[in-house]
Amino acid sequence: MTSAPPRLGVAVIGAGYWGPNLVRNAQATPELQLRYLCDLDAARAAKVLGEYSTVQVATSVDEVLADPAVDAVAIATPAASHYAVAMAALEAGKHVLVEKPLAPTYDEGRALVETADRLGQVLMIDHTFCYTNAVQQLRQMIHGGELGELQYLDSVRINLGIVQRDVDVLWDLAPHDLSIFENILPPGVTAVEVAAQGSDPVGAGRACVAYLTLKLSNGVLAHVHVNWLSPTKIRNMIIGGSQRMVVWDDLSMNQKLAVYDSGVGISAETLDLDDRAATIVSYRNGDMVAPAMPNNEALRGVMAEFVAAINEKRAPLTDGWSGLRVLAMLEAASTSLSSGGAFVPIRDVDQPAHLSAGSNGVIA
Amino acid sequence: MTSAPPRLGVAVIGAGYWGPNLVRNAQATPELQLRYLCDLDAARAAKVLGEYSTVQVATSVDEVLADPAVDAVAIATPAASHYAVAMAALEAGKHVLVEKPLAPTYDEGRALVETADRLGQVLMIDHTFCYTNAVQQLRQMIHGGELGELQYLDSVRINLGIVQRDVDVLWDLAPHDLSIFENILPPGVTAVEVAAQGSDPVGAGRACVAYLTLKLSNGVLAHVHVNWLSPTKIRNMIIGGSQRMVVWDDLSMNQKLAVYDSGVGISAETLDLDDRAATIVSYRNGDMVAPAMPNNEALRGVMAEFVAAINEKRAPLTDGWSGLRVLAMLEAASTSLSSGGAFVPIRDVDQPAHLSAGSNGVIA
Amino acid sequence: MTSAPPRLGVAVIGAGYWGPNLVRNAQATPELQLRYLCDLDAARAAKVLGEYSTVQVATSVDEVLADPAVDAVAIATPAASHYAVAMAALEAGKHVLVEKPLAPTYDEGRALVETADRLGQVLMIDHTFCYTNAVQQLRQMIHGGELGELQYLDSVRINLGIVQRDVDVLWDLAPHDLSIFENILPPGVTAVEVAAQGSDPVGAGRACVAYLTLKLSNGVLAHVHVNWLSPTKIRNMIIGGSQRMVVWDDLSMNQKLAVYDSGVGISAETLDLDDRAATIVSYRNGDMVAPAMPNNEALRGVMAEFVAAINEKRAPLTDGWSGLRVLAMLEAASTSLSSGGAFVPIRDVDQPAHLSAGSNGVIA
């Protein structure tokens, strides 16, 4: 009989938009002991905790990092400060969970993952969607070959959203889609080029509507439509495969995933003839299955994976390298957006082989 | 009291996919007298008419064009033959209604519209969607200024469709979206550049999935997603405006148009300061109105407009020049698609001012 | 090699609301030769046929029935005349397809089925919905035991409909639901009692909103909500079973049937104890399957079954007895409606055993 490991002391840094969710889920995770909510604005932190809480408010990151009872931090500060706070935490010997994007630039993100690797600490990125039942089933279906050959991915993430002050719609919304792609693509398949078009029809000073087209290393196209100015909210991803096709409607309550036994195929024998007129195209329009999926809170899964990675001394499913790969896609997309919309190569993230998340990233 | 004009004799040429619809609607139009259904395959034409019909089957276009009782023809032959058949009909003194695309190439299309103009005959393109209640309301709303400043247009037209033998998905489906854009855009606004990306994941020999991004002369982006390989059918257009936003779901039975009193705005005064931090973004999330719309058959409206244009000796709403403008967009899109996806200029269709459809194209 | 039987001459009687559909489908059925469209109003009949038709207009039923080239008639006259026209046709030796309701009263309906049986002619009722793919799949699932023990049936058929002059909403709309129930219920299960409540909130002189609750012979409740005054159109049937549950949304284009592997069960062992507190209720919330279903036109199937029944000298799937059973339910419902809404027994239709439709009614 083994005893449970001692609880991990954790601090949440940042009491803005996402911080309260981290606080709530840290409190609900038995293996974590929430010690601080830290924000420059003590009143804001106190308000998030409410008057009935025993959790401490802190206003100094240094103070929090100096407390040996804090084993780990979850960072939800503005993107511009991610690098500085995360680096300080790593150097103070803390495990780090950081909101997306990992850092404002690829180079800073790279410094973070290399520091974490060198120090042997967990650096995890909160790609929340990767912990939903929907994405986990998509990943299983694709990795397990259920869809057959991948044909295309198309994601739409639009609504009447907040025009952010610090980032454009690409950096605000597309990290969700890119992190999902990164998570579910077949092992070894990566994005190699990206073309981006966008516009700022309200004069906000940054793109409010944007389209991304990614070329994957297997030749497949993946497309993302993000938009802050849409009157309706759509969260829809369609993934075509030679055997099955899937529609994920994240806003549906009862039918998030619809798996279609449908497809279009070209008979192989006729292709040998190079005789287009004789090509036989076949269509399947089969049953649709909407798998039963319990409604879980994805952020609970994020916390569980963070704890498990720390306790098992392994990379989490969404480790720093995942965050870095998304950063590489975003930077290339920004380059394309500002230079005429043509395809631009995506930096190859030469992750050391012994640190591949894909090989050991298992969700607890 | 005026007597009705004599009925116009009409022949439908082509008994394939769309021909039967032309036959049915021509028969239901009191001002038309359907005299022939013409197809190289007499049995196919006879089957379309059914055994109870008094309409004549013809197998020779020349024979049909030689009959002086035929005042007009409606052409639904394969795209490759549009130019030859339409030109022969015009030269035989017939008015012409032709399916999209107007012709296989811009130059052939241009020859058709110039011939029709020179001869003073009606050349109409069957941009069927422009005769739906939905598009007519969109046109009125945009032309009447109800949406305010146009912000973006986004159209999705995907389903498990037939992989065509002669055209890619761009030429098969996007003409619908482009002809709708052409019809509803504010007077004077045109598409000036287009970027296109696409792929052929099933090995069909032509793009089966494609994305188009159009830059309009007013700086607005318009985007089209067409796809033959989607398990679900989507026919959705979103149009953003500074005053109102509209979602058109063509598959909805009760709520095709949803007009949102919603929007995002930037306060004008703060822009003078070039002080981004002080920019005031305002959001409206107001009521939605779904206007009552009777269900009409758009093709009935096409026939009525064809008749009216002939009788009133005027250009129809969707005249040859409309078809030509769509051809110009398609050709530029193909160029972009095959050359890396960057923006490509769209040929300027320098329509003679006295022939502007916008000025006199009124739906009867 | 057998030769095809000679074509059956058919006449459609009644050129009102439904007649045109019968005309169109009779024309599209190769085994039928449409000889007449008969209506007291010759102009209306001529308009239905259109100017391009070779079908004859008739204004006298007697004249039509006297023509030996007419083997069968399809009757779509107002309900009040169904008995007289159908009886005359049977006595003239014609096979009869009649719109619902079979006759204005049970006794007249009974006279029709007995006459048809005596004369050995086909008397078929146009319960159109029974020829849709959806109802045929429901019937197969229930008869094949896929749903397990039937638990309940609930049908909603509401919209902003025409307030009929001659019948209330019960007689106008509920025949659809009742004929579907009659068609899909497990063999031997019949409706034994019915309670009906209704109201006339617009002062139309007849119920415009009504609710029916049927008690079936196996103890199950079946409920019908019909309403002419609903702003939205709903055509929804839910069928609960111990093994599976089905939702049929007739207005859905892609997903008419949804079969849920869900259910609620009571563990059998605990029931022996008669100890309610210990009862174990189990819940299954499994996958949903939407079977692929081609879109057929049900009335085409009606015509095919009419032809097959005549040629094979057998009862059609929806024979006169089906129509009579629906009449019995409607009469009992009217009695309940006008007498306080309590349960009222439904007349037992003692169909002679050798004439059971269920045993031989197979759709061609």
Next chain:
Amino acid sequence: MTSAPPRLGVAVIGAGYWGPNLVRNAQATPELQLRYLCDLDAARAAKVLGEYSTVQVATSVDEVLADPAVDAVAIATPAASHYAVAMAALEAGKHVLVEKPLAPTYDEGRALVETADRLGQVLMIDHTFCYTNAVQQLRQMIHGGELGELQYLDSVRINLGIVQRDVDVLWDLAPHDLSIFENILPPGVTAVEVAAQGSDPVGAGRACVAYLTLKLSNGVLAHVHVNWLSPTKIRNMIIGGSQRMVVWDDLSMNQKLAVYDSGVGISAETLDLDDRAATIVSYRNGDMVAPAMPNNEALRGVMAEFVAAINEKRAPLTDGWSGLRVLAMLEAASTSLSSGGAFVPIRDVDQPAHLSAGSNGVIA
């Protein structure tokens, strides 16, 4: 300048299904100070509060009621204990918020409201739905005459729900619909009779499927369908009026209310003639408006109204009398259900005029 009234001390009694929601919302209400969560099972109460809470756990209601710092209690114990706990609280001088149903029987409920009235304390029933934006808008539209003459109400509340051990589906789910009806009906209109049919197809020992038909004092029918065995979740209410019709879909995220400018009318002049054949029925099929509605948490509004009623010494919107009227409907429905489904009179709740909630129940 007036100072805020001192905060009210509150205790939540019952840490089962609904208690945690009361705890959360009491904590979020600035005018309340949550002092206890009381449950016989201390561990359950402690788990609800979590390890970071300063709120006290109590296991004795008496102890809680003896604390003078407790001004009010919110009761979420099993229904069978509502009477005893609420009566004890009232007699201890506390204001009471109680979950539905008010009490297990009408007589006990009556004793509670009379005690509260006698002692001058607030007795409020947690008819949560009455505090949603949707119901508040419905109430305003009906009270303000926007719908015209009420024509019918139809409510469906079905899903795969928990088969309760202590109550049937009628008592479990219908209180929601009945309390909404009670809240939105025009002033002075009450339910006078109810017919109920139901069944227990799984052998649970109580009705799992039930239908209620209420006759209102203005002649209108209101119908409720409740079902624990439905594979899909539906929360849908349709309200017909002579001027407008409303559909409330509580599960829709963006379009909870749809207000249709549609209707069916009978021209008044023709009614004088008593000539049915000449009656002119008119149909309007106008625009639909979906009013913008912020997403609030209704239970926050319940707490606010509880506080306001206490501070302003007035009856809350959903006072004990509302709860009593719902009890009267439920008891009559149970009588009808067990006695053949015929209409049964509903007990007239002769509320003293000076205590009418409708006159002073205003939501803060």
